[in-house]
Amino acid sequence: MVVDLNADLGEEVTDDAALLALVTSANVACGYHAGSPAIMRAVCEEAARLGVSVGAQVSYADRPGFGRVAREVAYDVLREQVTDQVGTLAALAAEAGVAVRYVKPHGALYHRVATDPEQARAVLDGSGSLPVLGLPGAVVLELAAAGRRRVWHEGFPDRGYLPDGGLVPRDRPGALLTDTDEIARRAVDLARRVDSVCLHGDTPGAVAHARAVRRALLDAGFRLTGL
Numbered sequence: 001m002v003v004d005l006n007a008d009l010g011e012e013v014t015d016d017a018a019l020l021a022l023v024t025s026a027n028v029a030c031g032y033h034a035g036s037p038a039i040m041r042a043v044c045e046e047a048a049r050l051g052v053s054v055g056a057q058v059s060y061a062d063r064p065g066f067g068r069v070a071r072e073v074a075y076d077v078l079r080e081q082v083t084d085q086v087g088t089l090a091a092l093a094a095e096a097g098v099a100v101r102y103v104k105p106h107g108a109l110y111h112r113v114a115t116d117p118e119q120a121r122a123v124l125d126g127s128g129s130l131p132v133l134g135l136p137g138a139v140v141l142e143l144a145a146a147g148r149r150r151v152w153h154e155g156f157p158d159r160g161y162l163p164d165g166g167l168v169p170r171d172r173p174g175a176l177l178t179d180t181d182e183i184a185r186r187a188v189d190l191a192r193r194v195d196s197v198c199l200h201g202d203t204p205g206a207v208a209h210a211r212a213v214r215r216a217l218l219d220a221g222f223r224l225t226g227l
Contacts, residue, residue, distance in 0.1 A: 001222045004196035005214060006133070006154065007206070008057055008106070010035040010043045011066075014201040020046050022210040024226040025053040025196065027104050027133075030085035033059035033067025040089055044096035053226030054098050055133060058085045058123065059106040066202075067107035068170070075122045082126025102152065102227050104133040105140070114138035114166065124149070133196060133227065137165050152227055154198045155190030157183045158209060176203060183209050184216035191222055 006025040009016045011034040020026060026047050029035035047054050059067035061081060073081070082103075090100045105113050105123055113120040113134070120140035124132070124147070131150035134141045141151040158177045160168035168175040177183055187197050197217070199210050217224060 001191075001220075002225055003191040003194070003217060003222050004053075004152070004227050005199070005210070005217065005224055006055070006104075006196050006227070007199045007210060008201045010039045010057075011202055012036075012039060014206050016043055016201075017046060018207045019199075019201055019210055020050055020052055022207070022214050023052060023199075024224050025055060025102075027055045027057035027106070027198075028089055029057050029106070030059070030089045032061045032081065032085055033063060033065075033106055037088070037092060040092045041096060044089075044093045044098055048096045048098045051226070053101045054089075054093050055102040055104050055227065056086045056089045056100050056127065056130070057104055057106045058082045058109065058127070060109050062108075065108075067109065070108045070112065073119070073122075075118050078119060078122035079126040082123050086127050086130070100130065102131040102133050103127040110134070111167070113140035117143065131227070135166070136194065152195040153193075154196040155194040156198050156200075157186035157190055157213060158199055158203060176200075178203075178205065180205065180209055180212045184212040187213040188216050188220045188222075191217055191220070196227060 007023045009026045010029040060071045132144040133152045136153040160174040
């Protein structure tokens with residue numbers, strides 16, 4: 001019973017240090033939806049000190065919309081944007097003594113590559129041979145696996161799910177769960193079916209949720225290990 005606990009960090013909206021003390025993998029914002037070189041460097045340095053795995057959280061170029069606005073981006077443009085984001089984080093991570101171990105799309109891009117082969121290929125081609133973290137059943141994971149890249153499936157205990165396995169859009173009721181006990185219970189259930197449990201660092205009470213989820217997973221007999 002092994003599972004990873006990941007969170008989105010470096011987004012300038014949460015307590016990165018507190019979350020890094022609880023998670024085993026950090027999805028680091030690469031500057032396109034949030035973050036900066038200084039923030040990336042600080043997160044990577046603390047991740048290195050704590051033994052937390054670092055992943056590139058790539059996004060559309062959309063700081064005003066926090067990467068959550070759907071965009072039409074040509075394959076070659078998106079590929080280069082992903083390459084730029086991964087490269088920037090990789091250089092800063094190397095200075096901190098860690099390597100970027102995986103890629104995870106953020107926000108609107110995360111949802112788009114679940115169903116869009118062209119944008120999924122752009123993310124894959126722009127991120128080299130990095131393993132990919134994403135939603136079970138996502139096209140980007142299917143393409144990555146077909147190309148013999150490692151894939152990891154994740155679940156969201158603080159998000160509502162649709163019948164088809166997708167996430168409830170944030171503008172609909174039930175999209176975001178806030179009850180800490182319920183989130184912790186859902187995390188244990190998800191951990192039996194996925195490789196990684198994700199908590200959103202930008203939600204109110206994120207640190208309390210992460211603390212409760214970590215404790216619930218350990219109490220259930222899971223060993224927490226980074227990707």
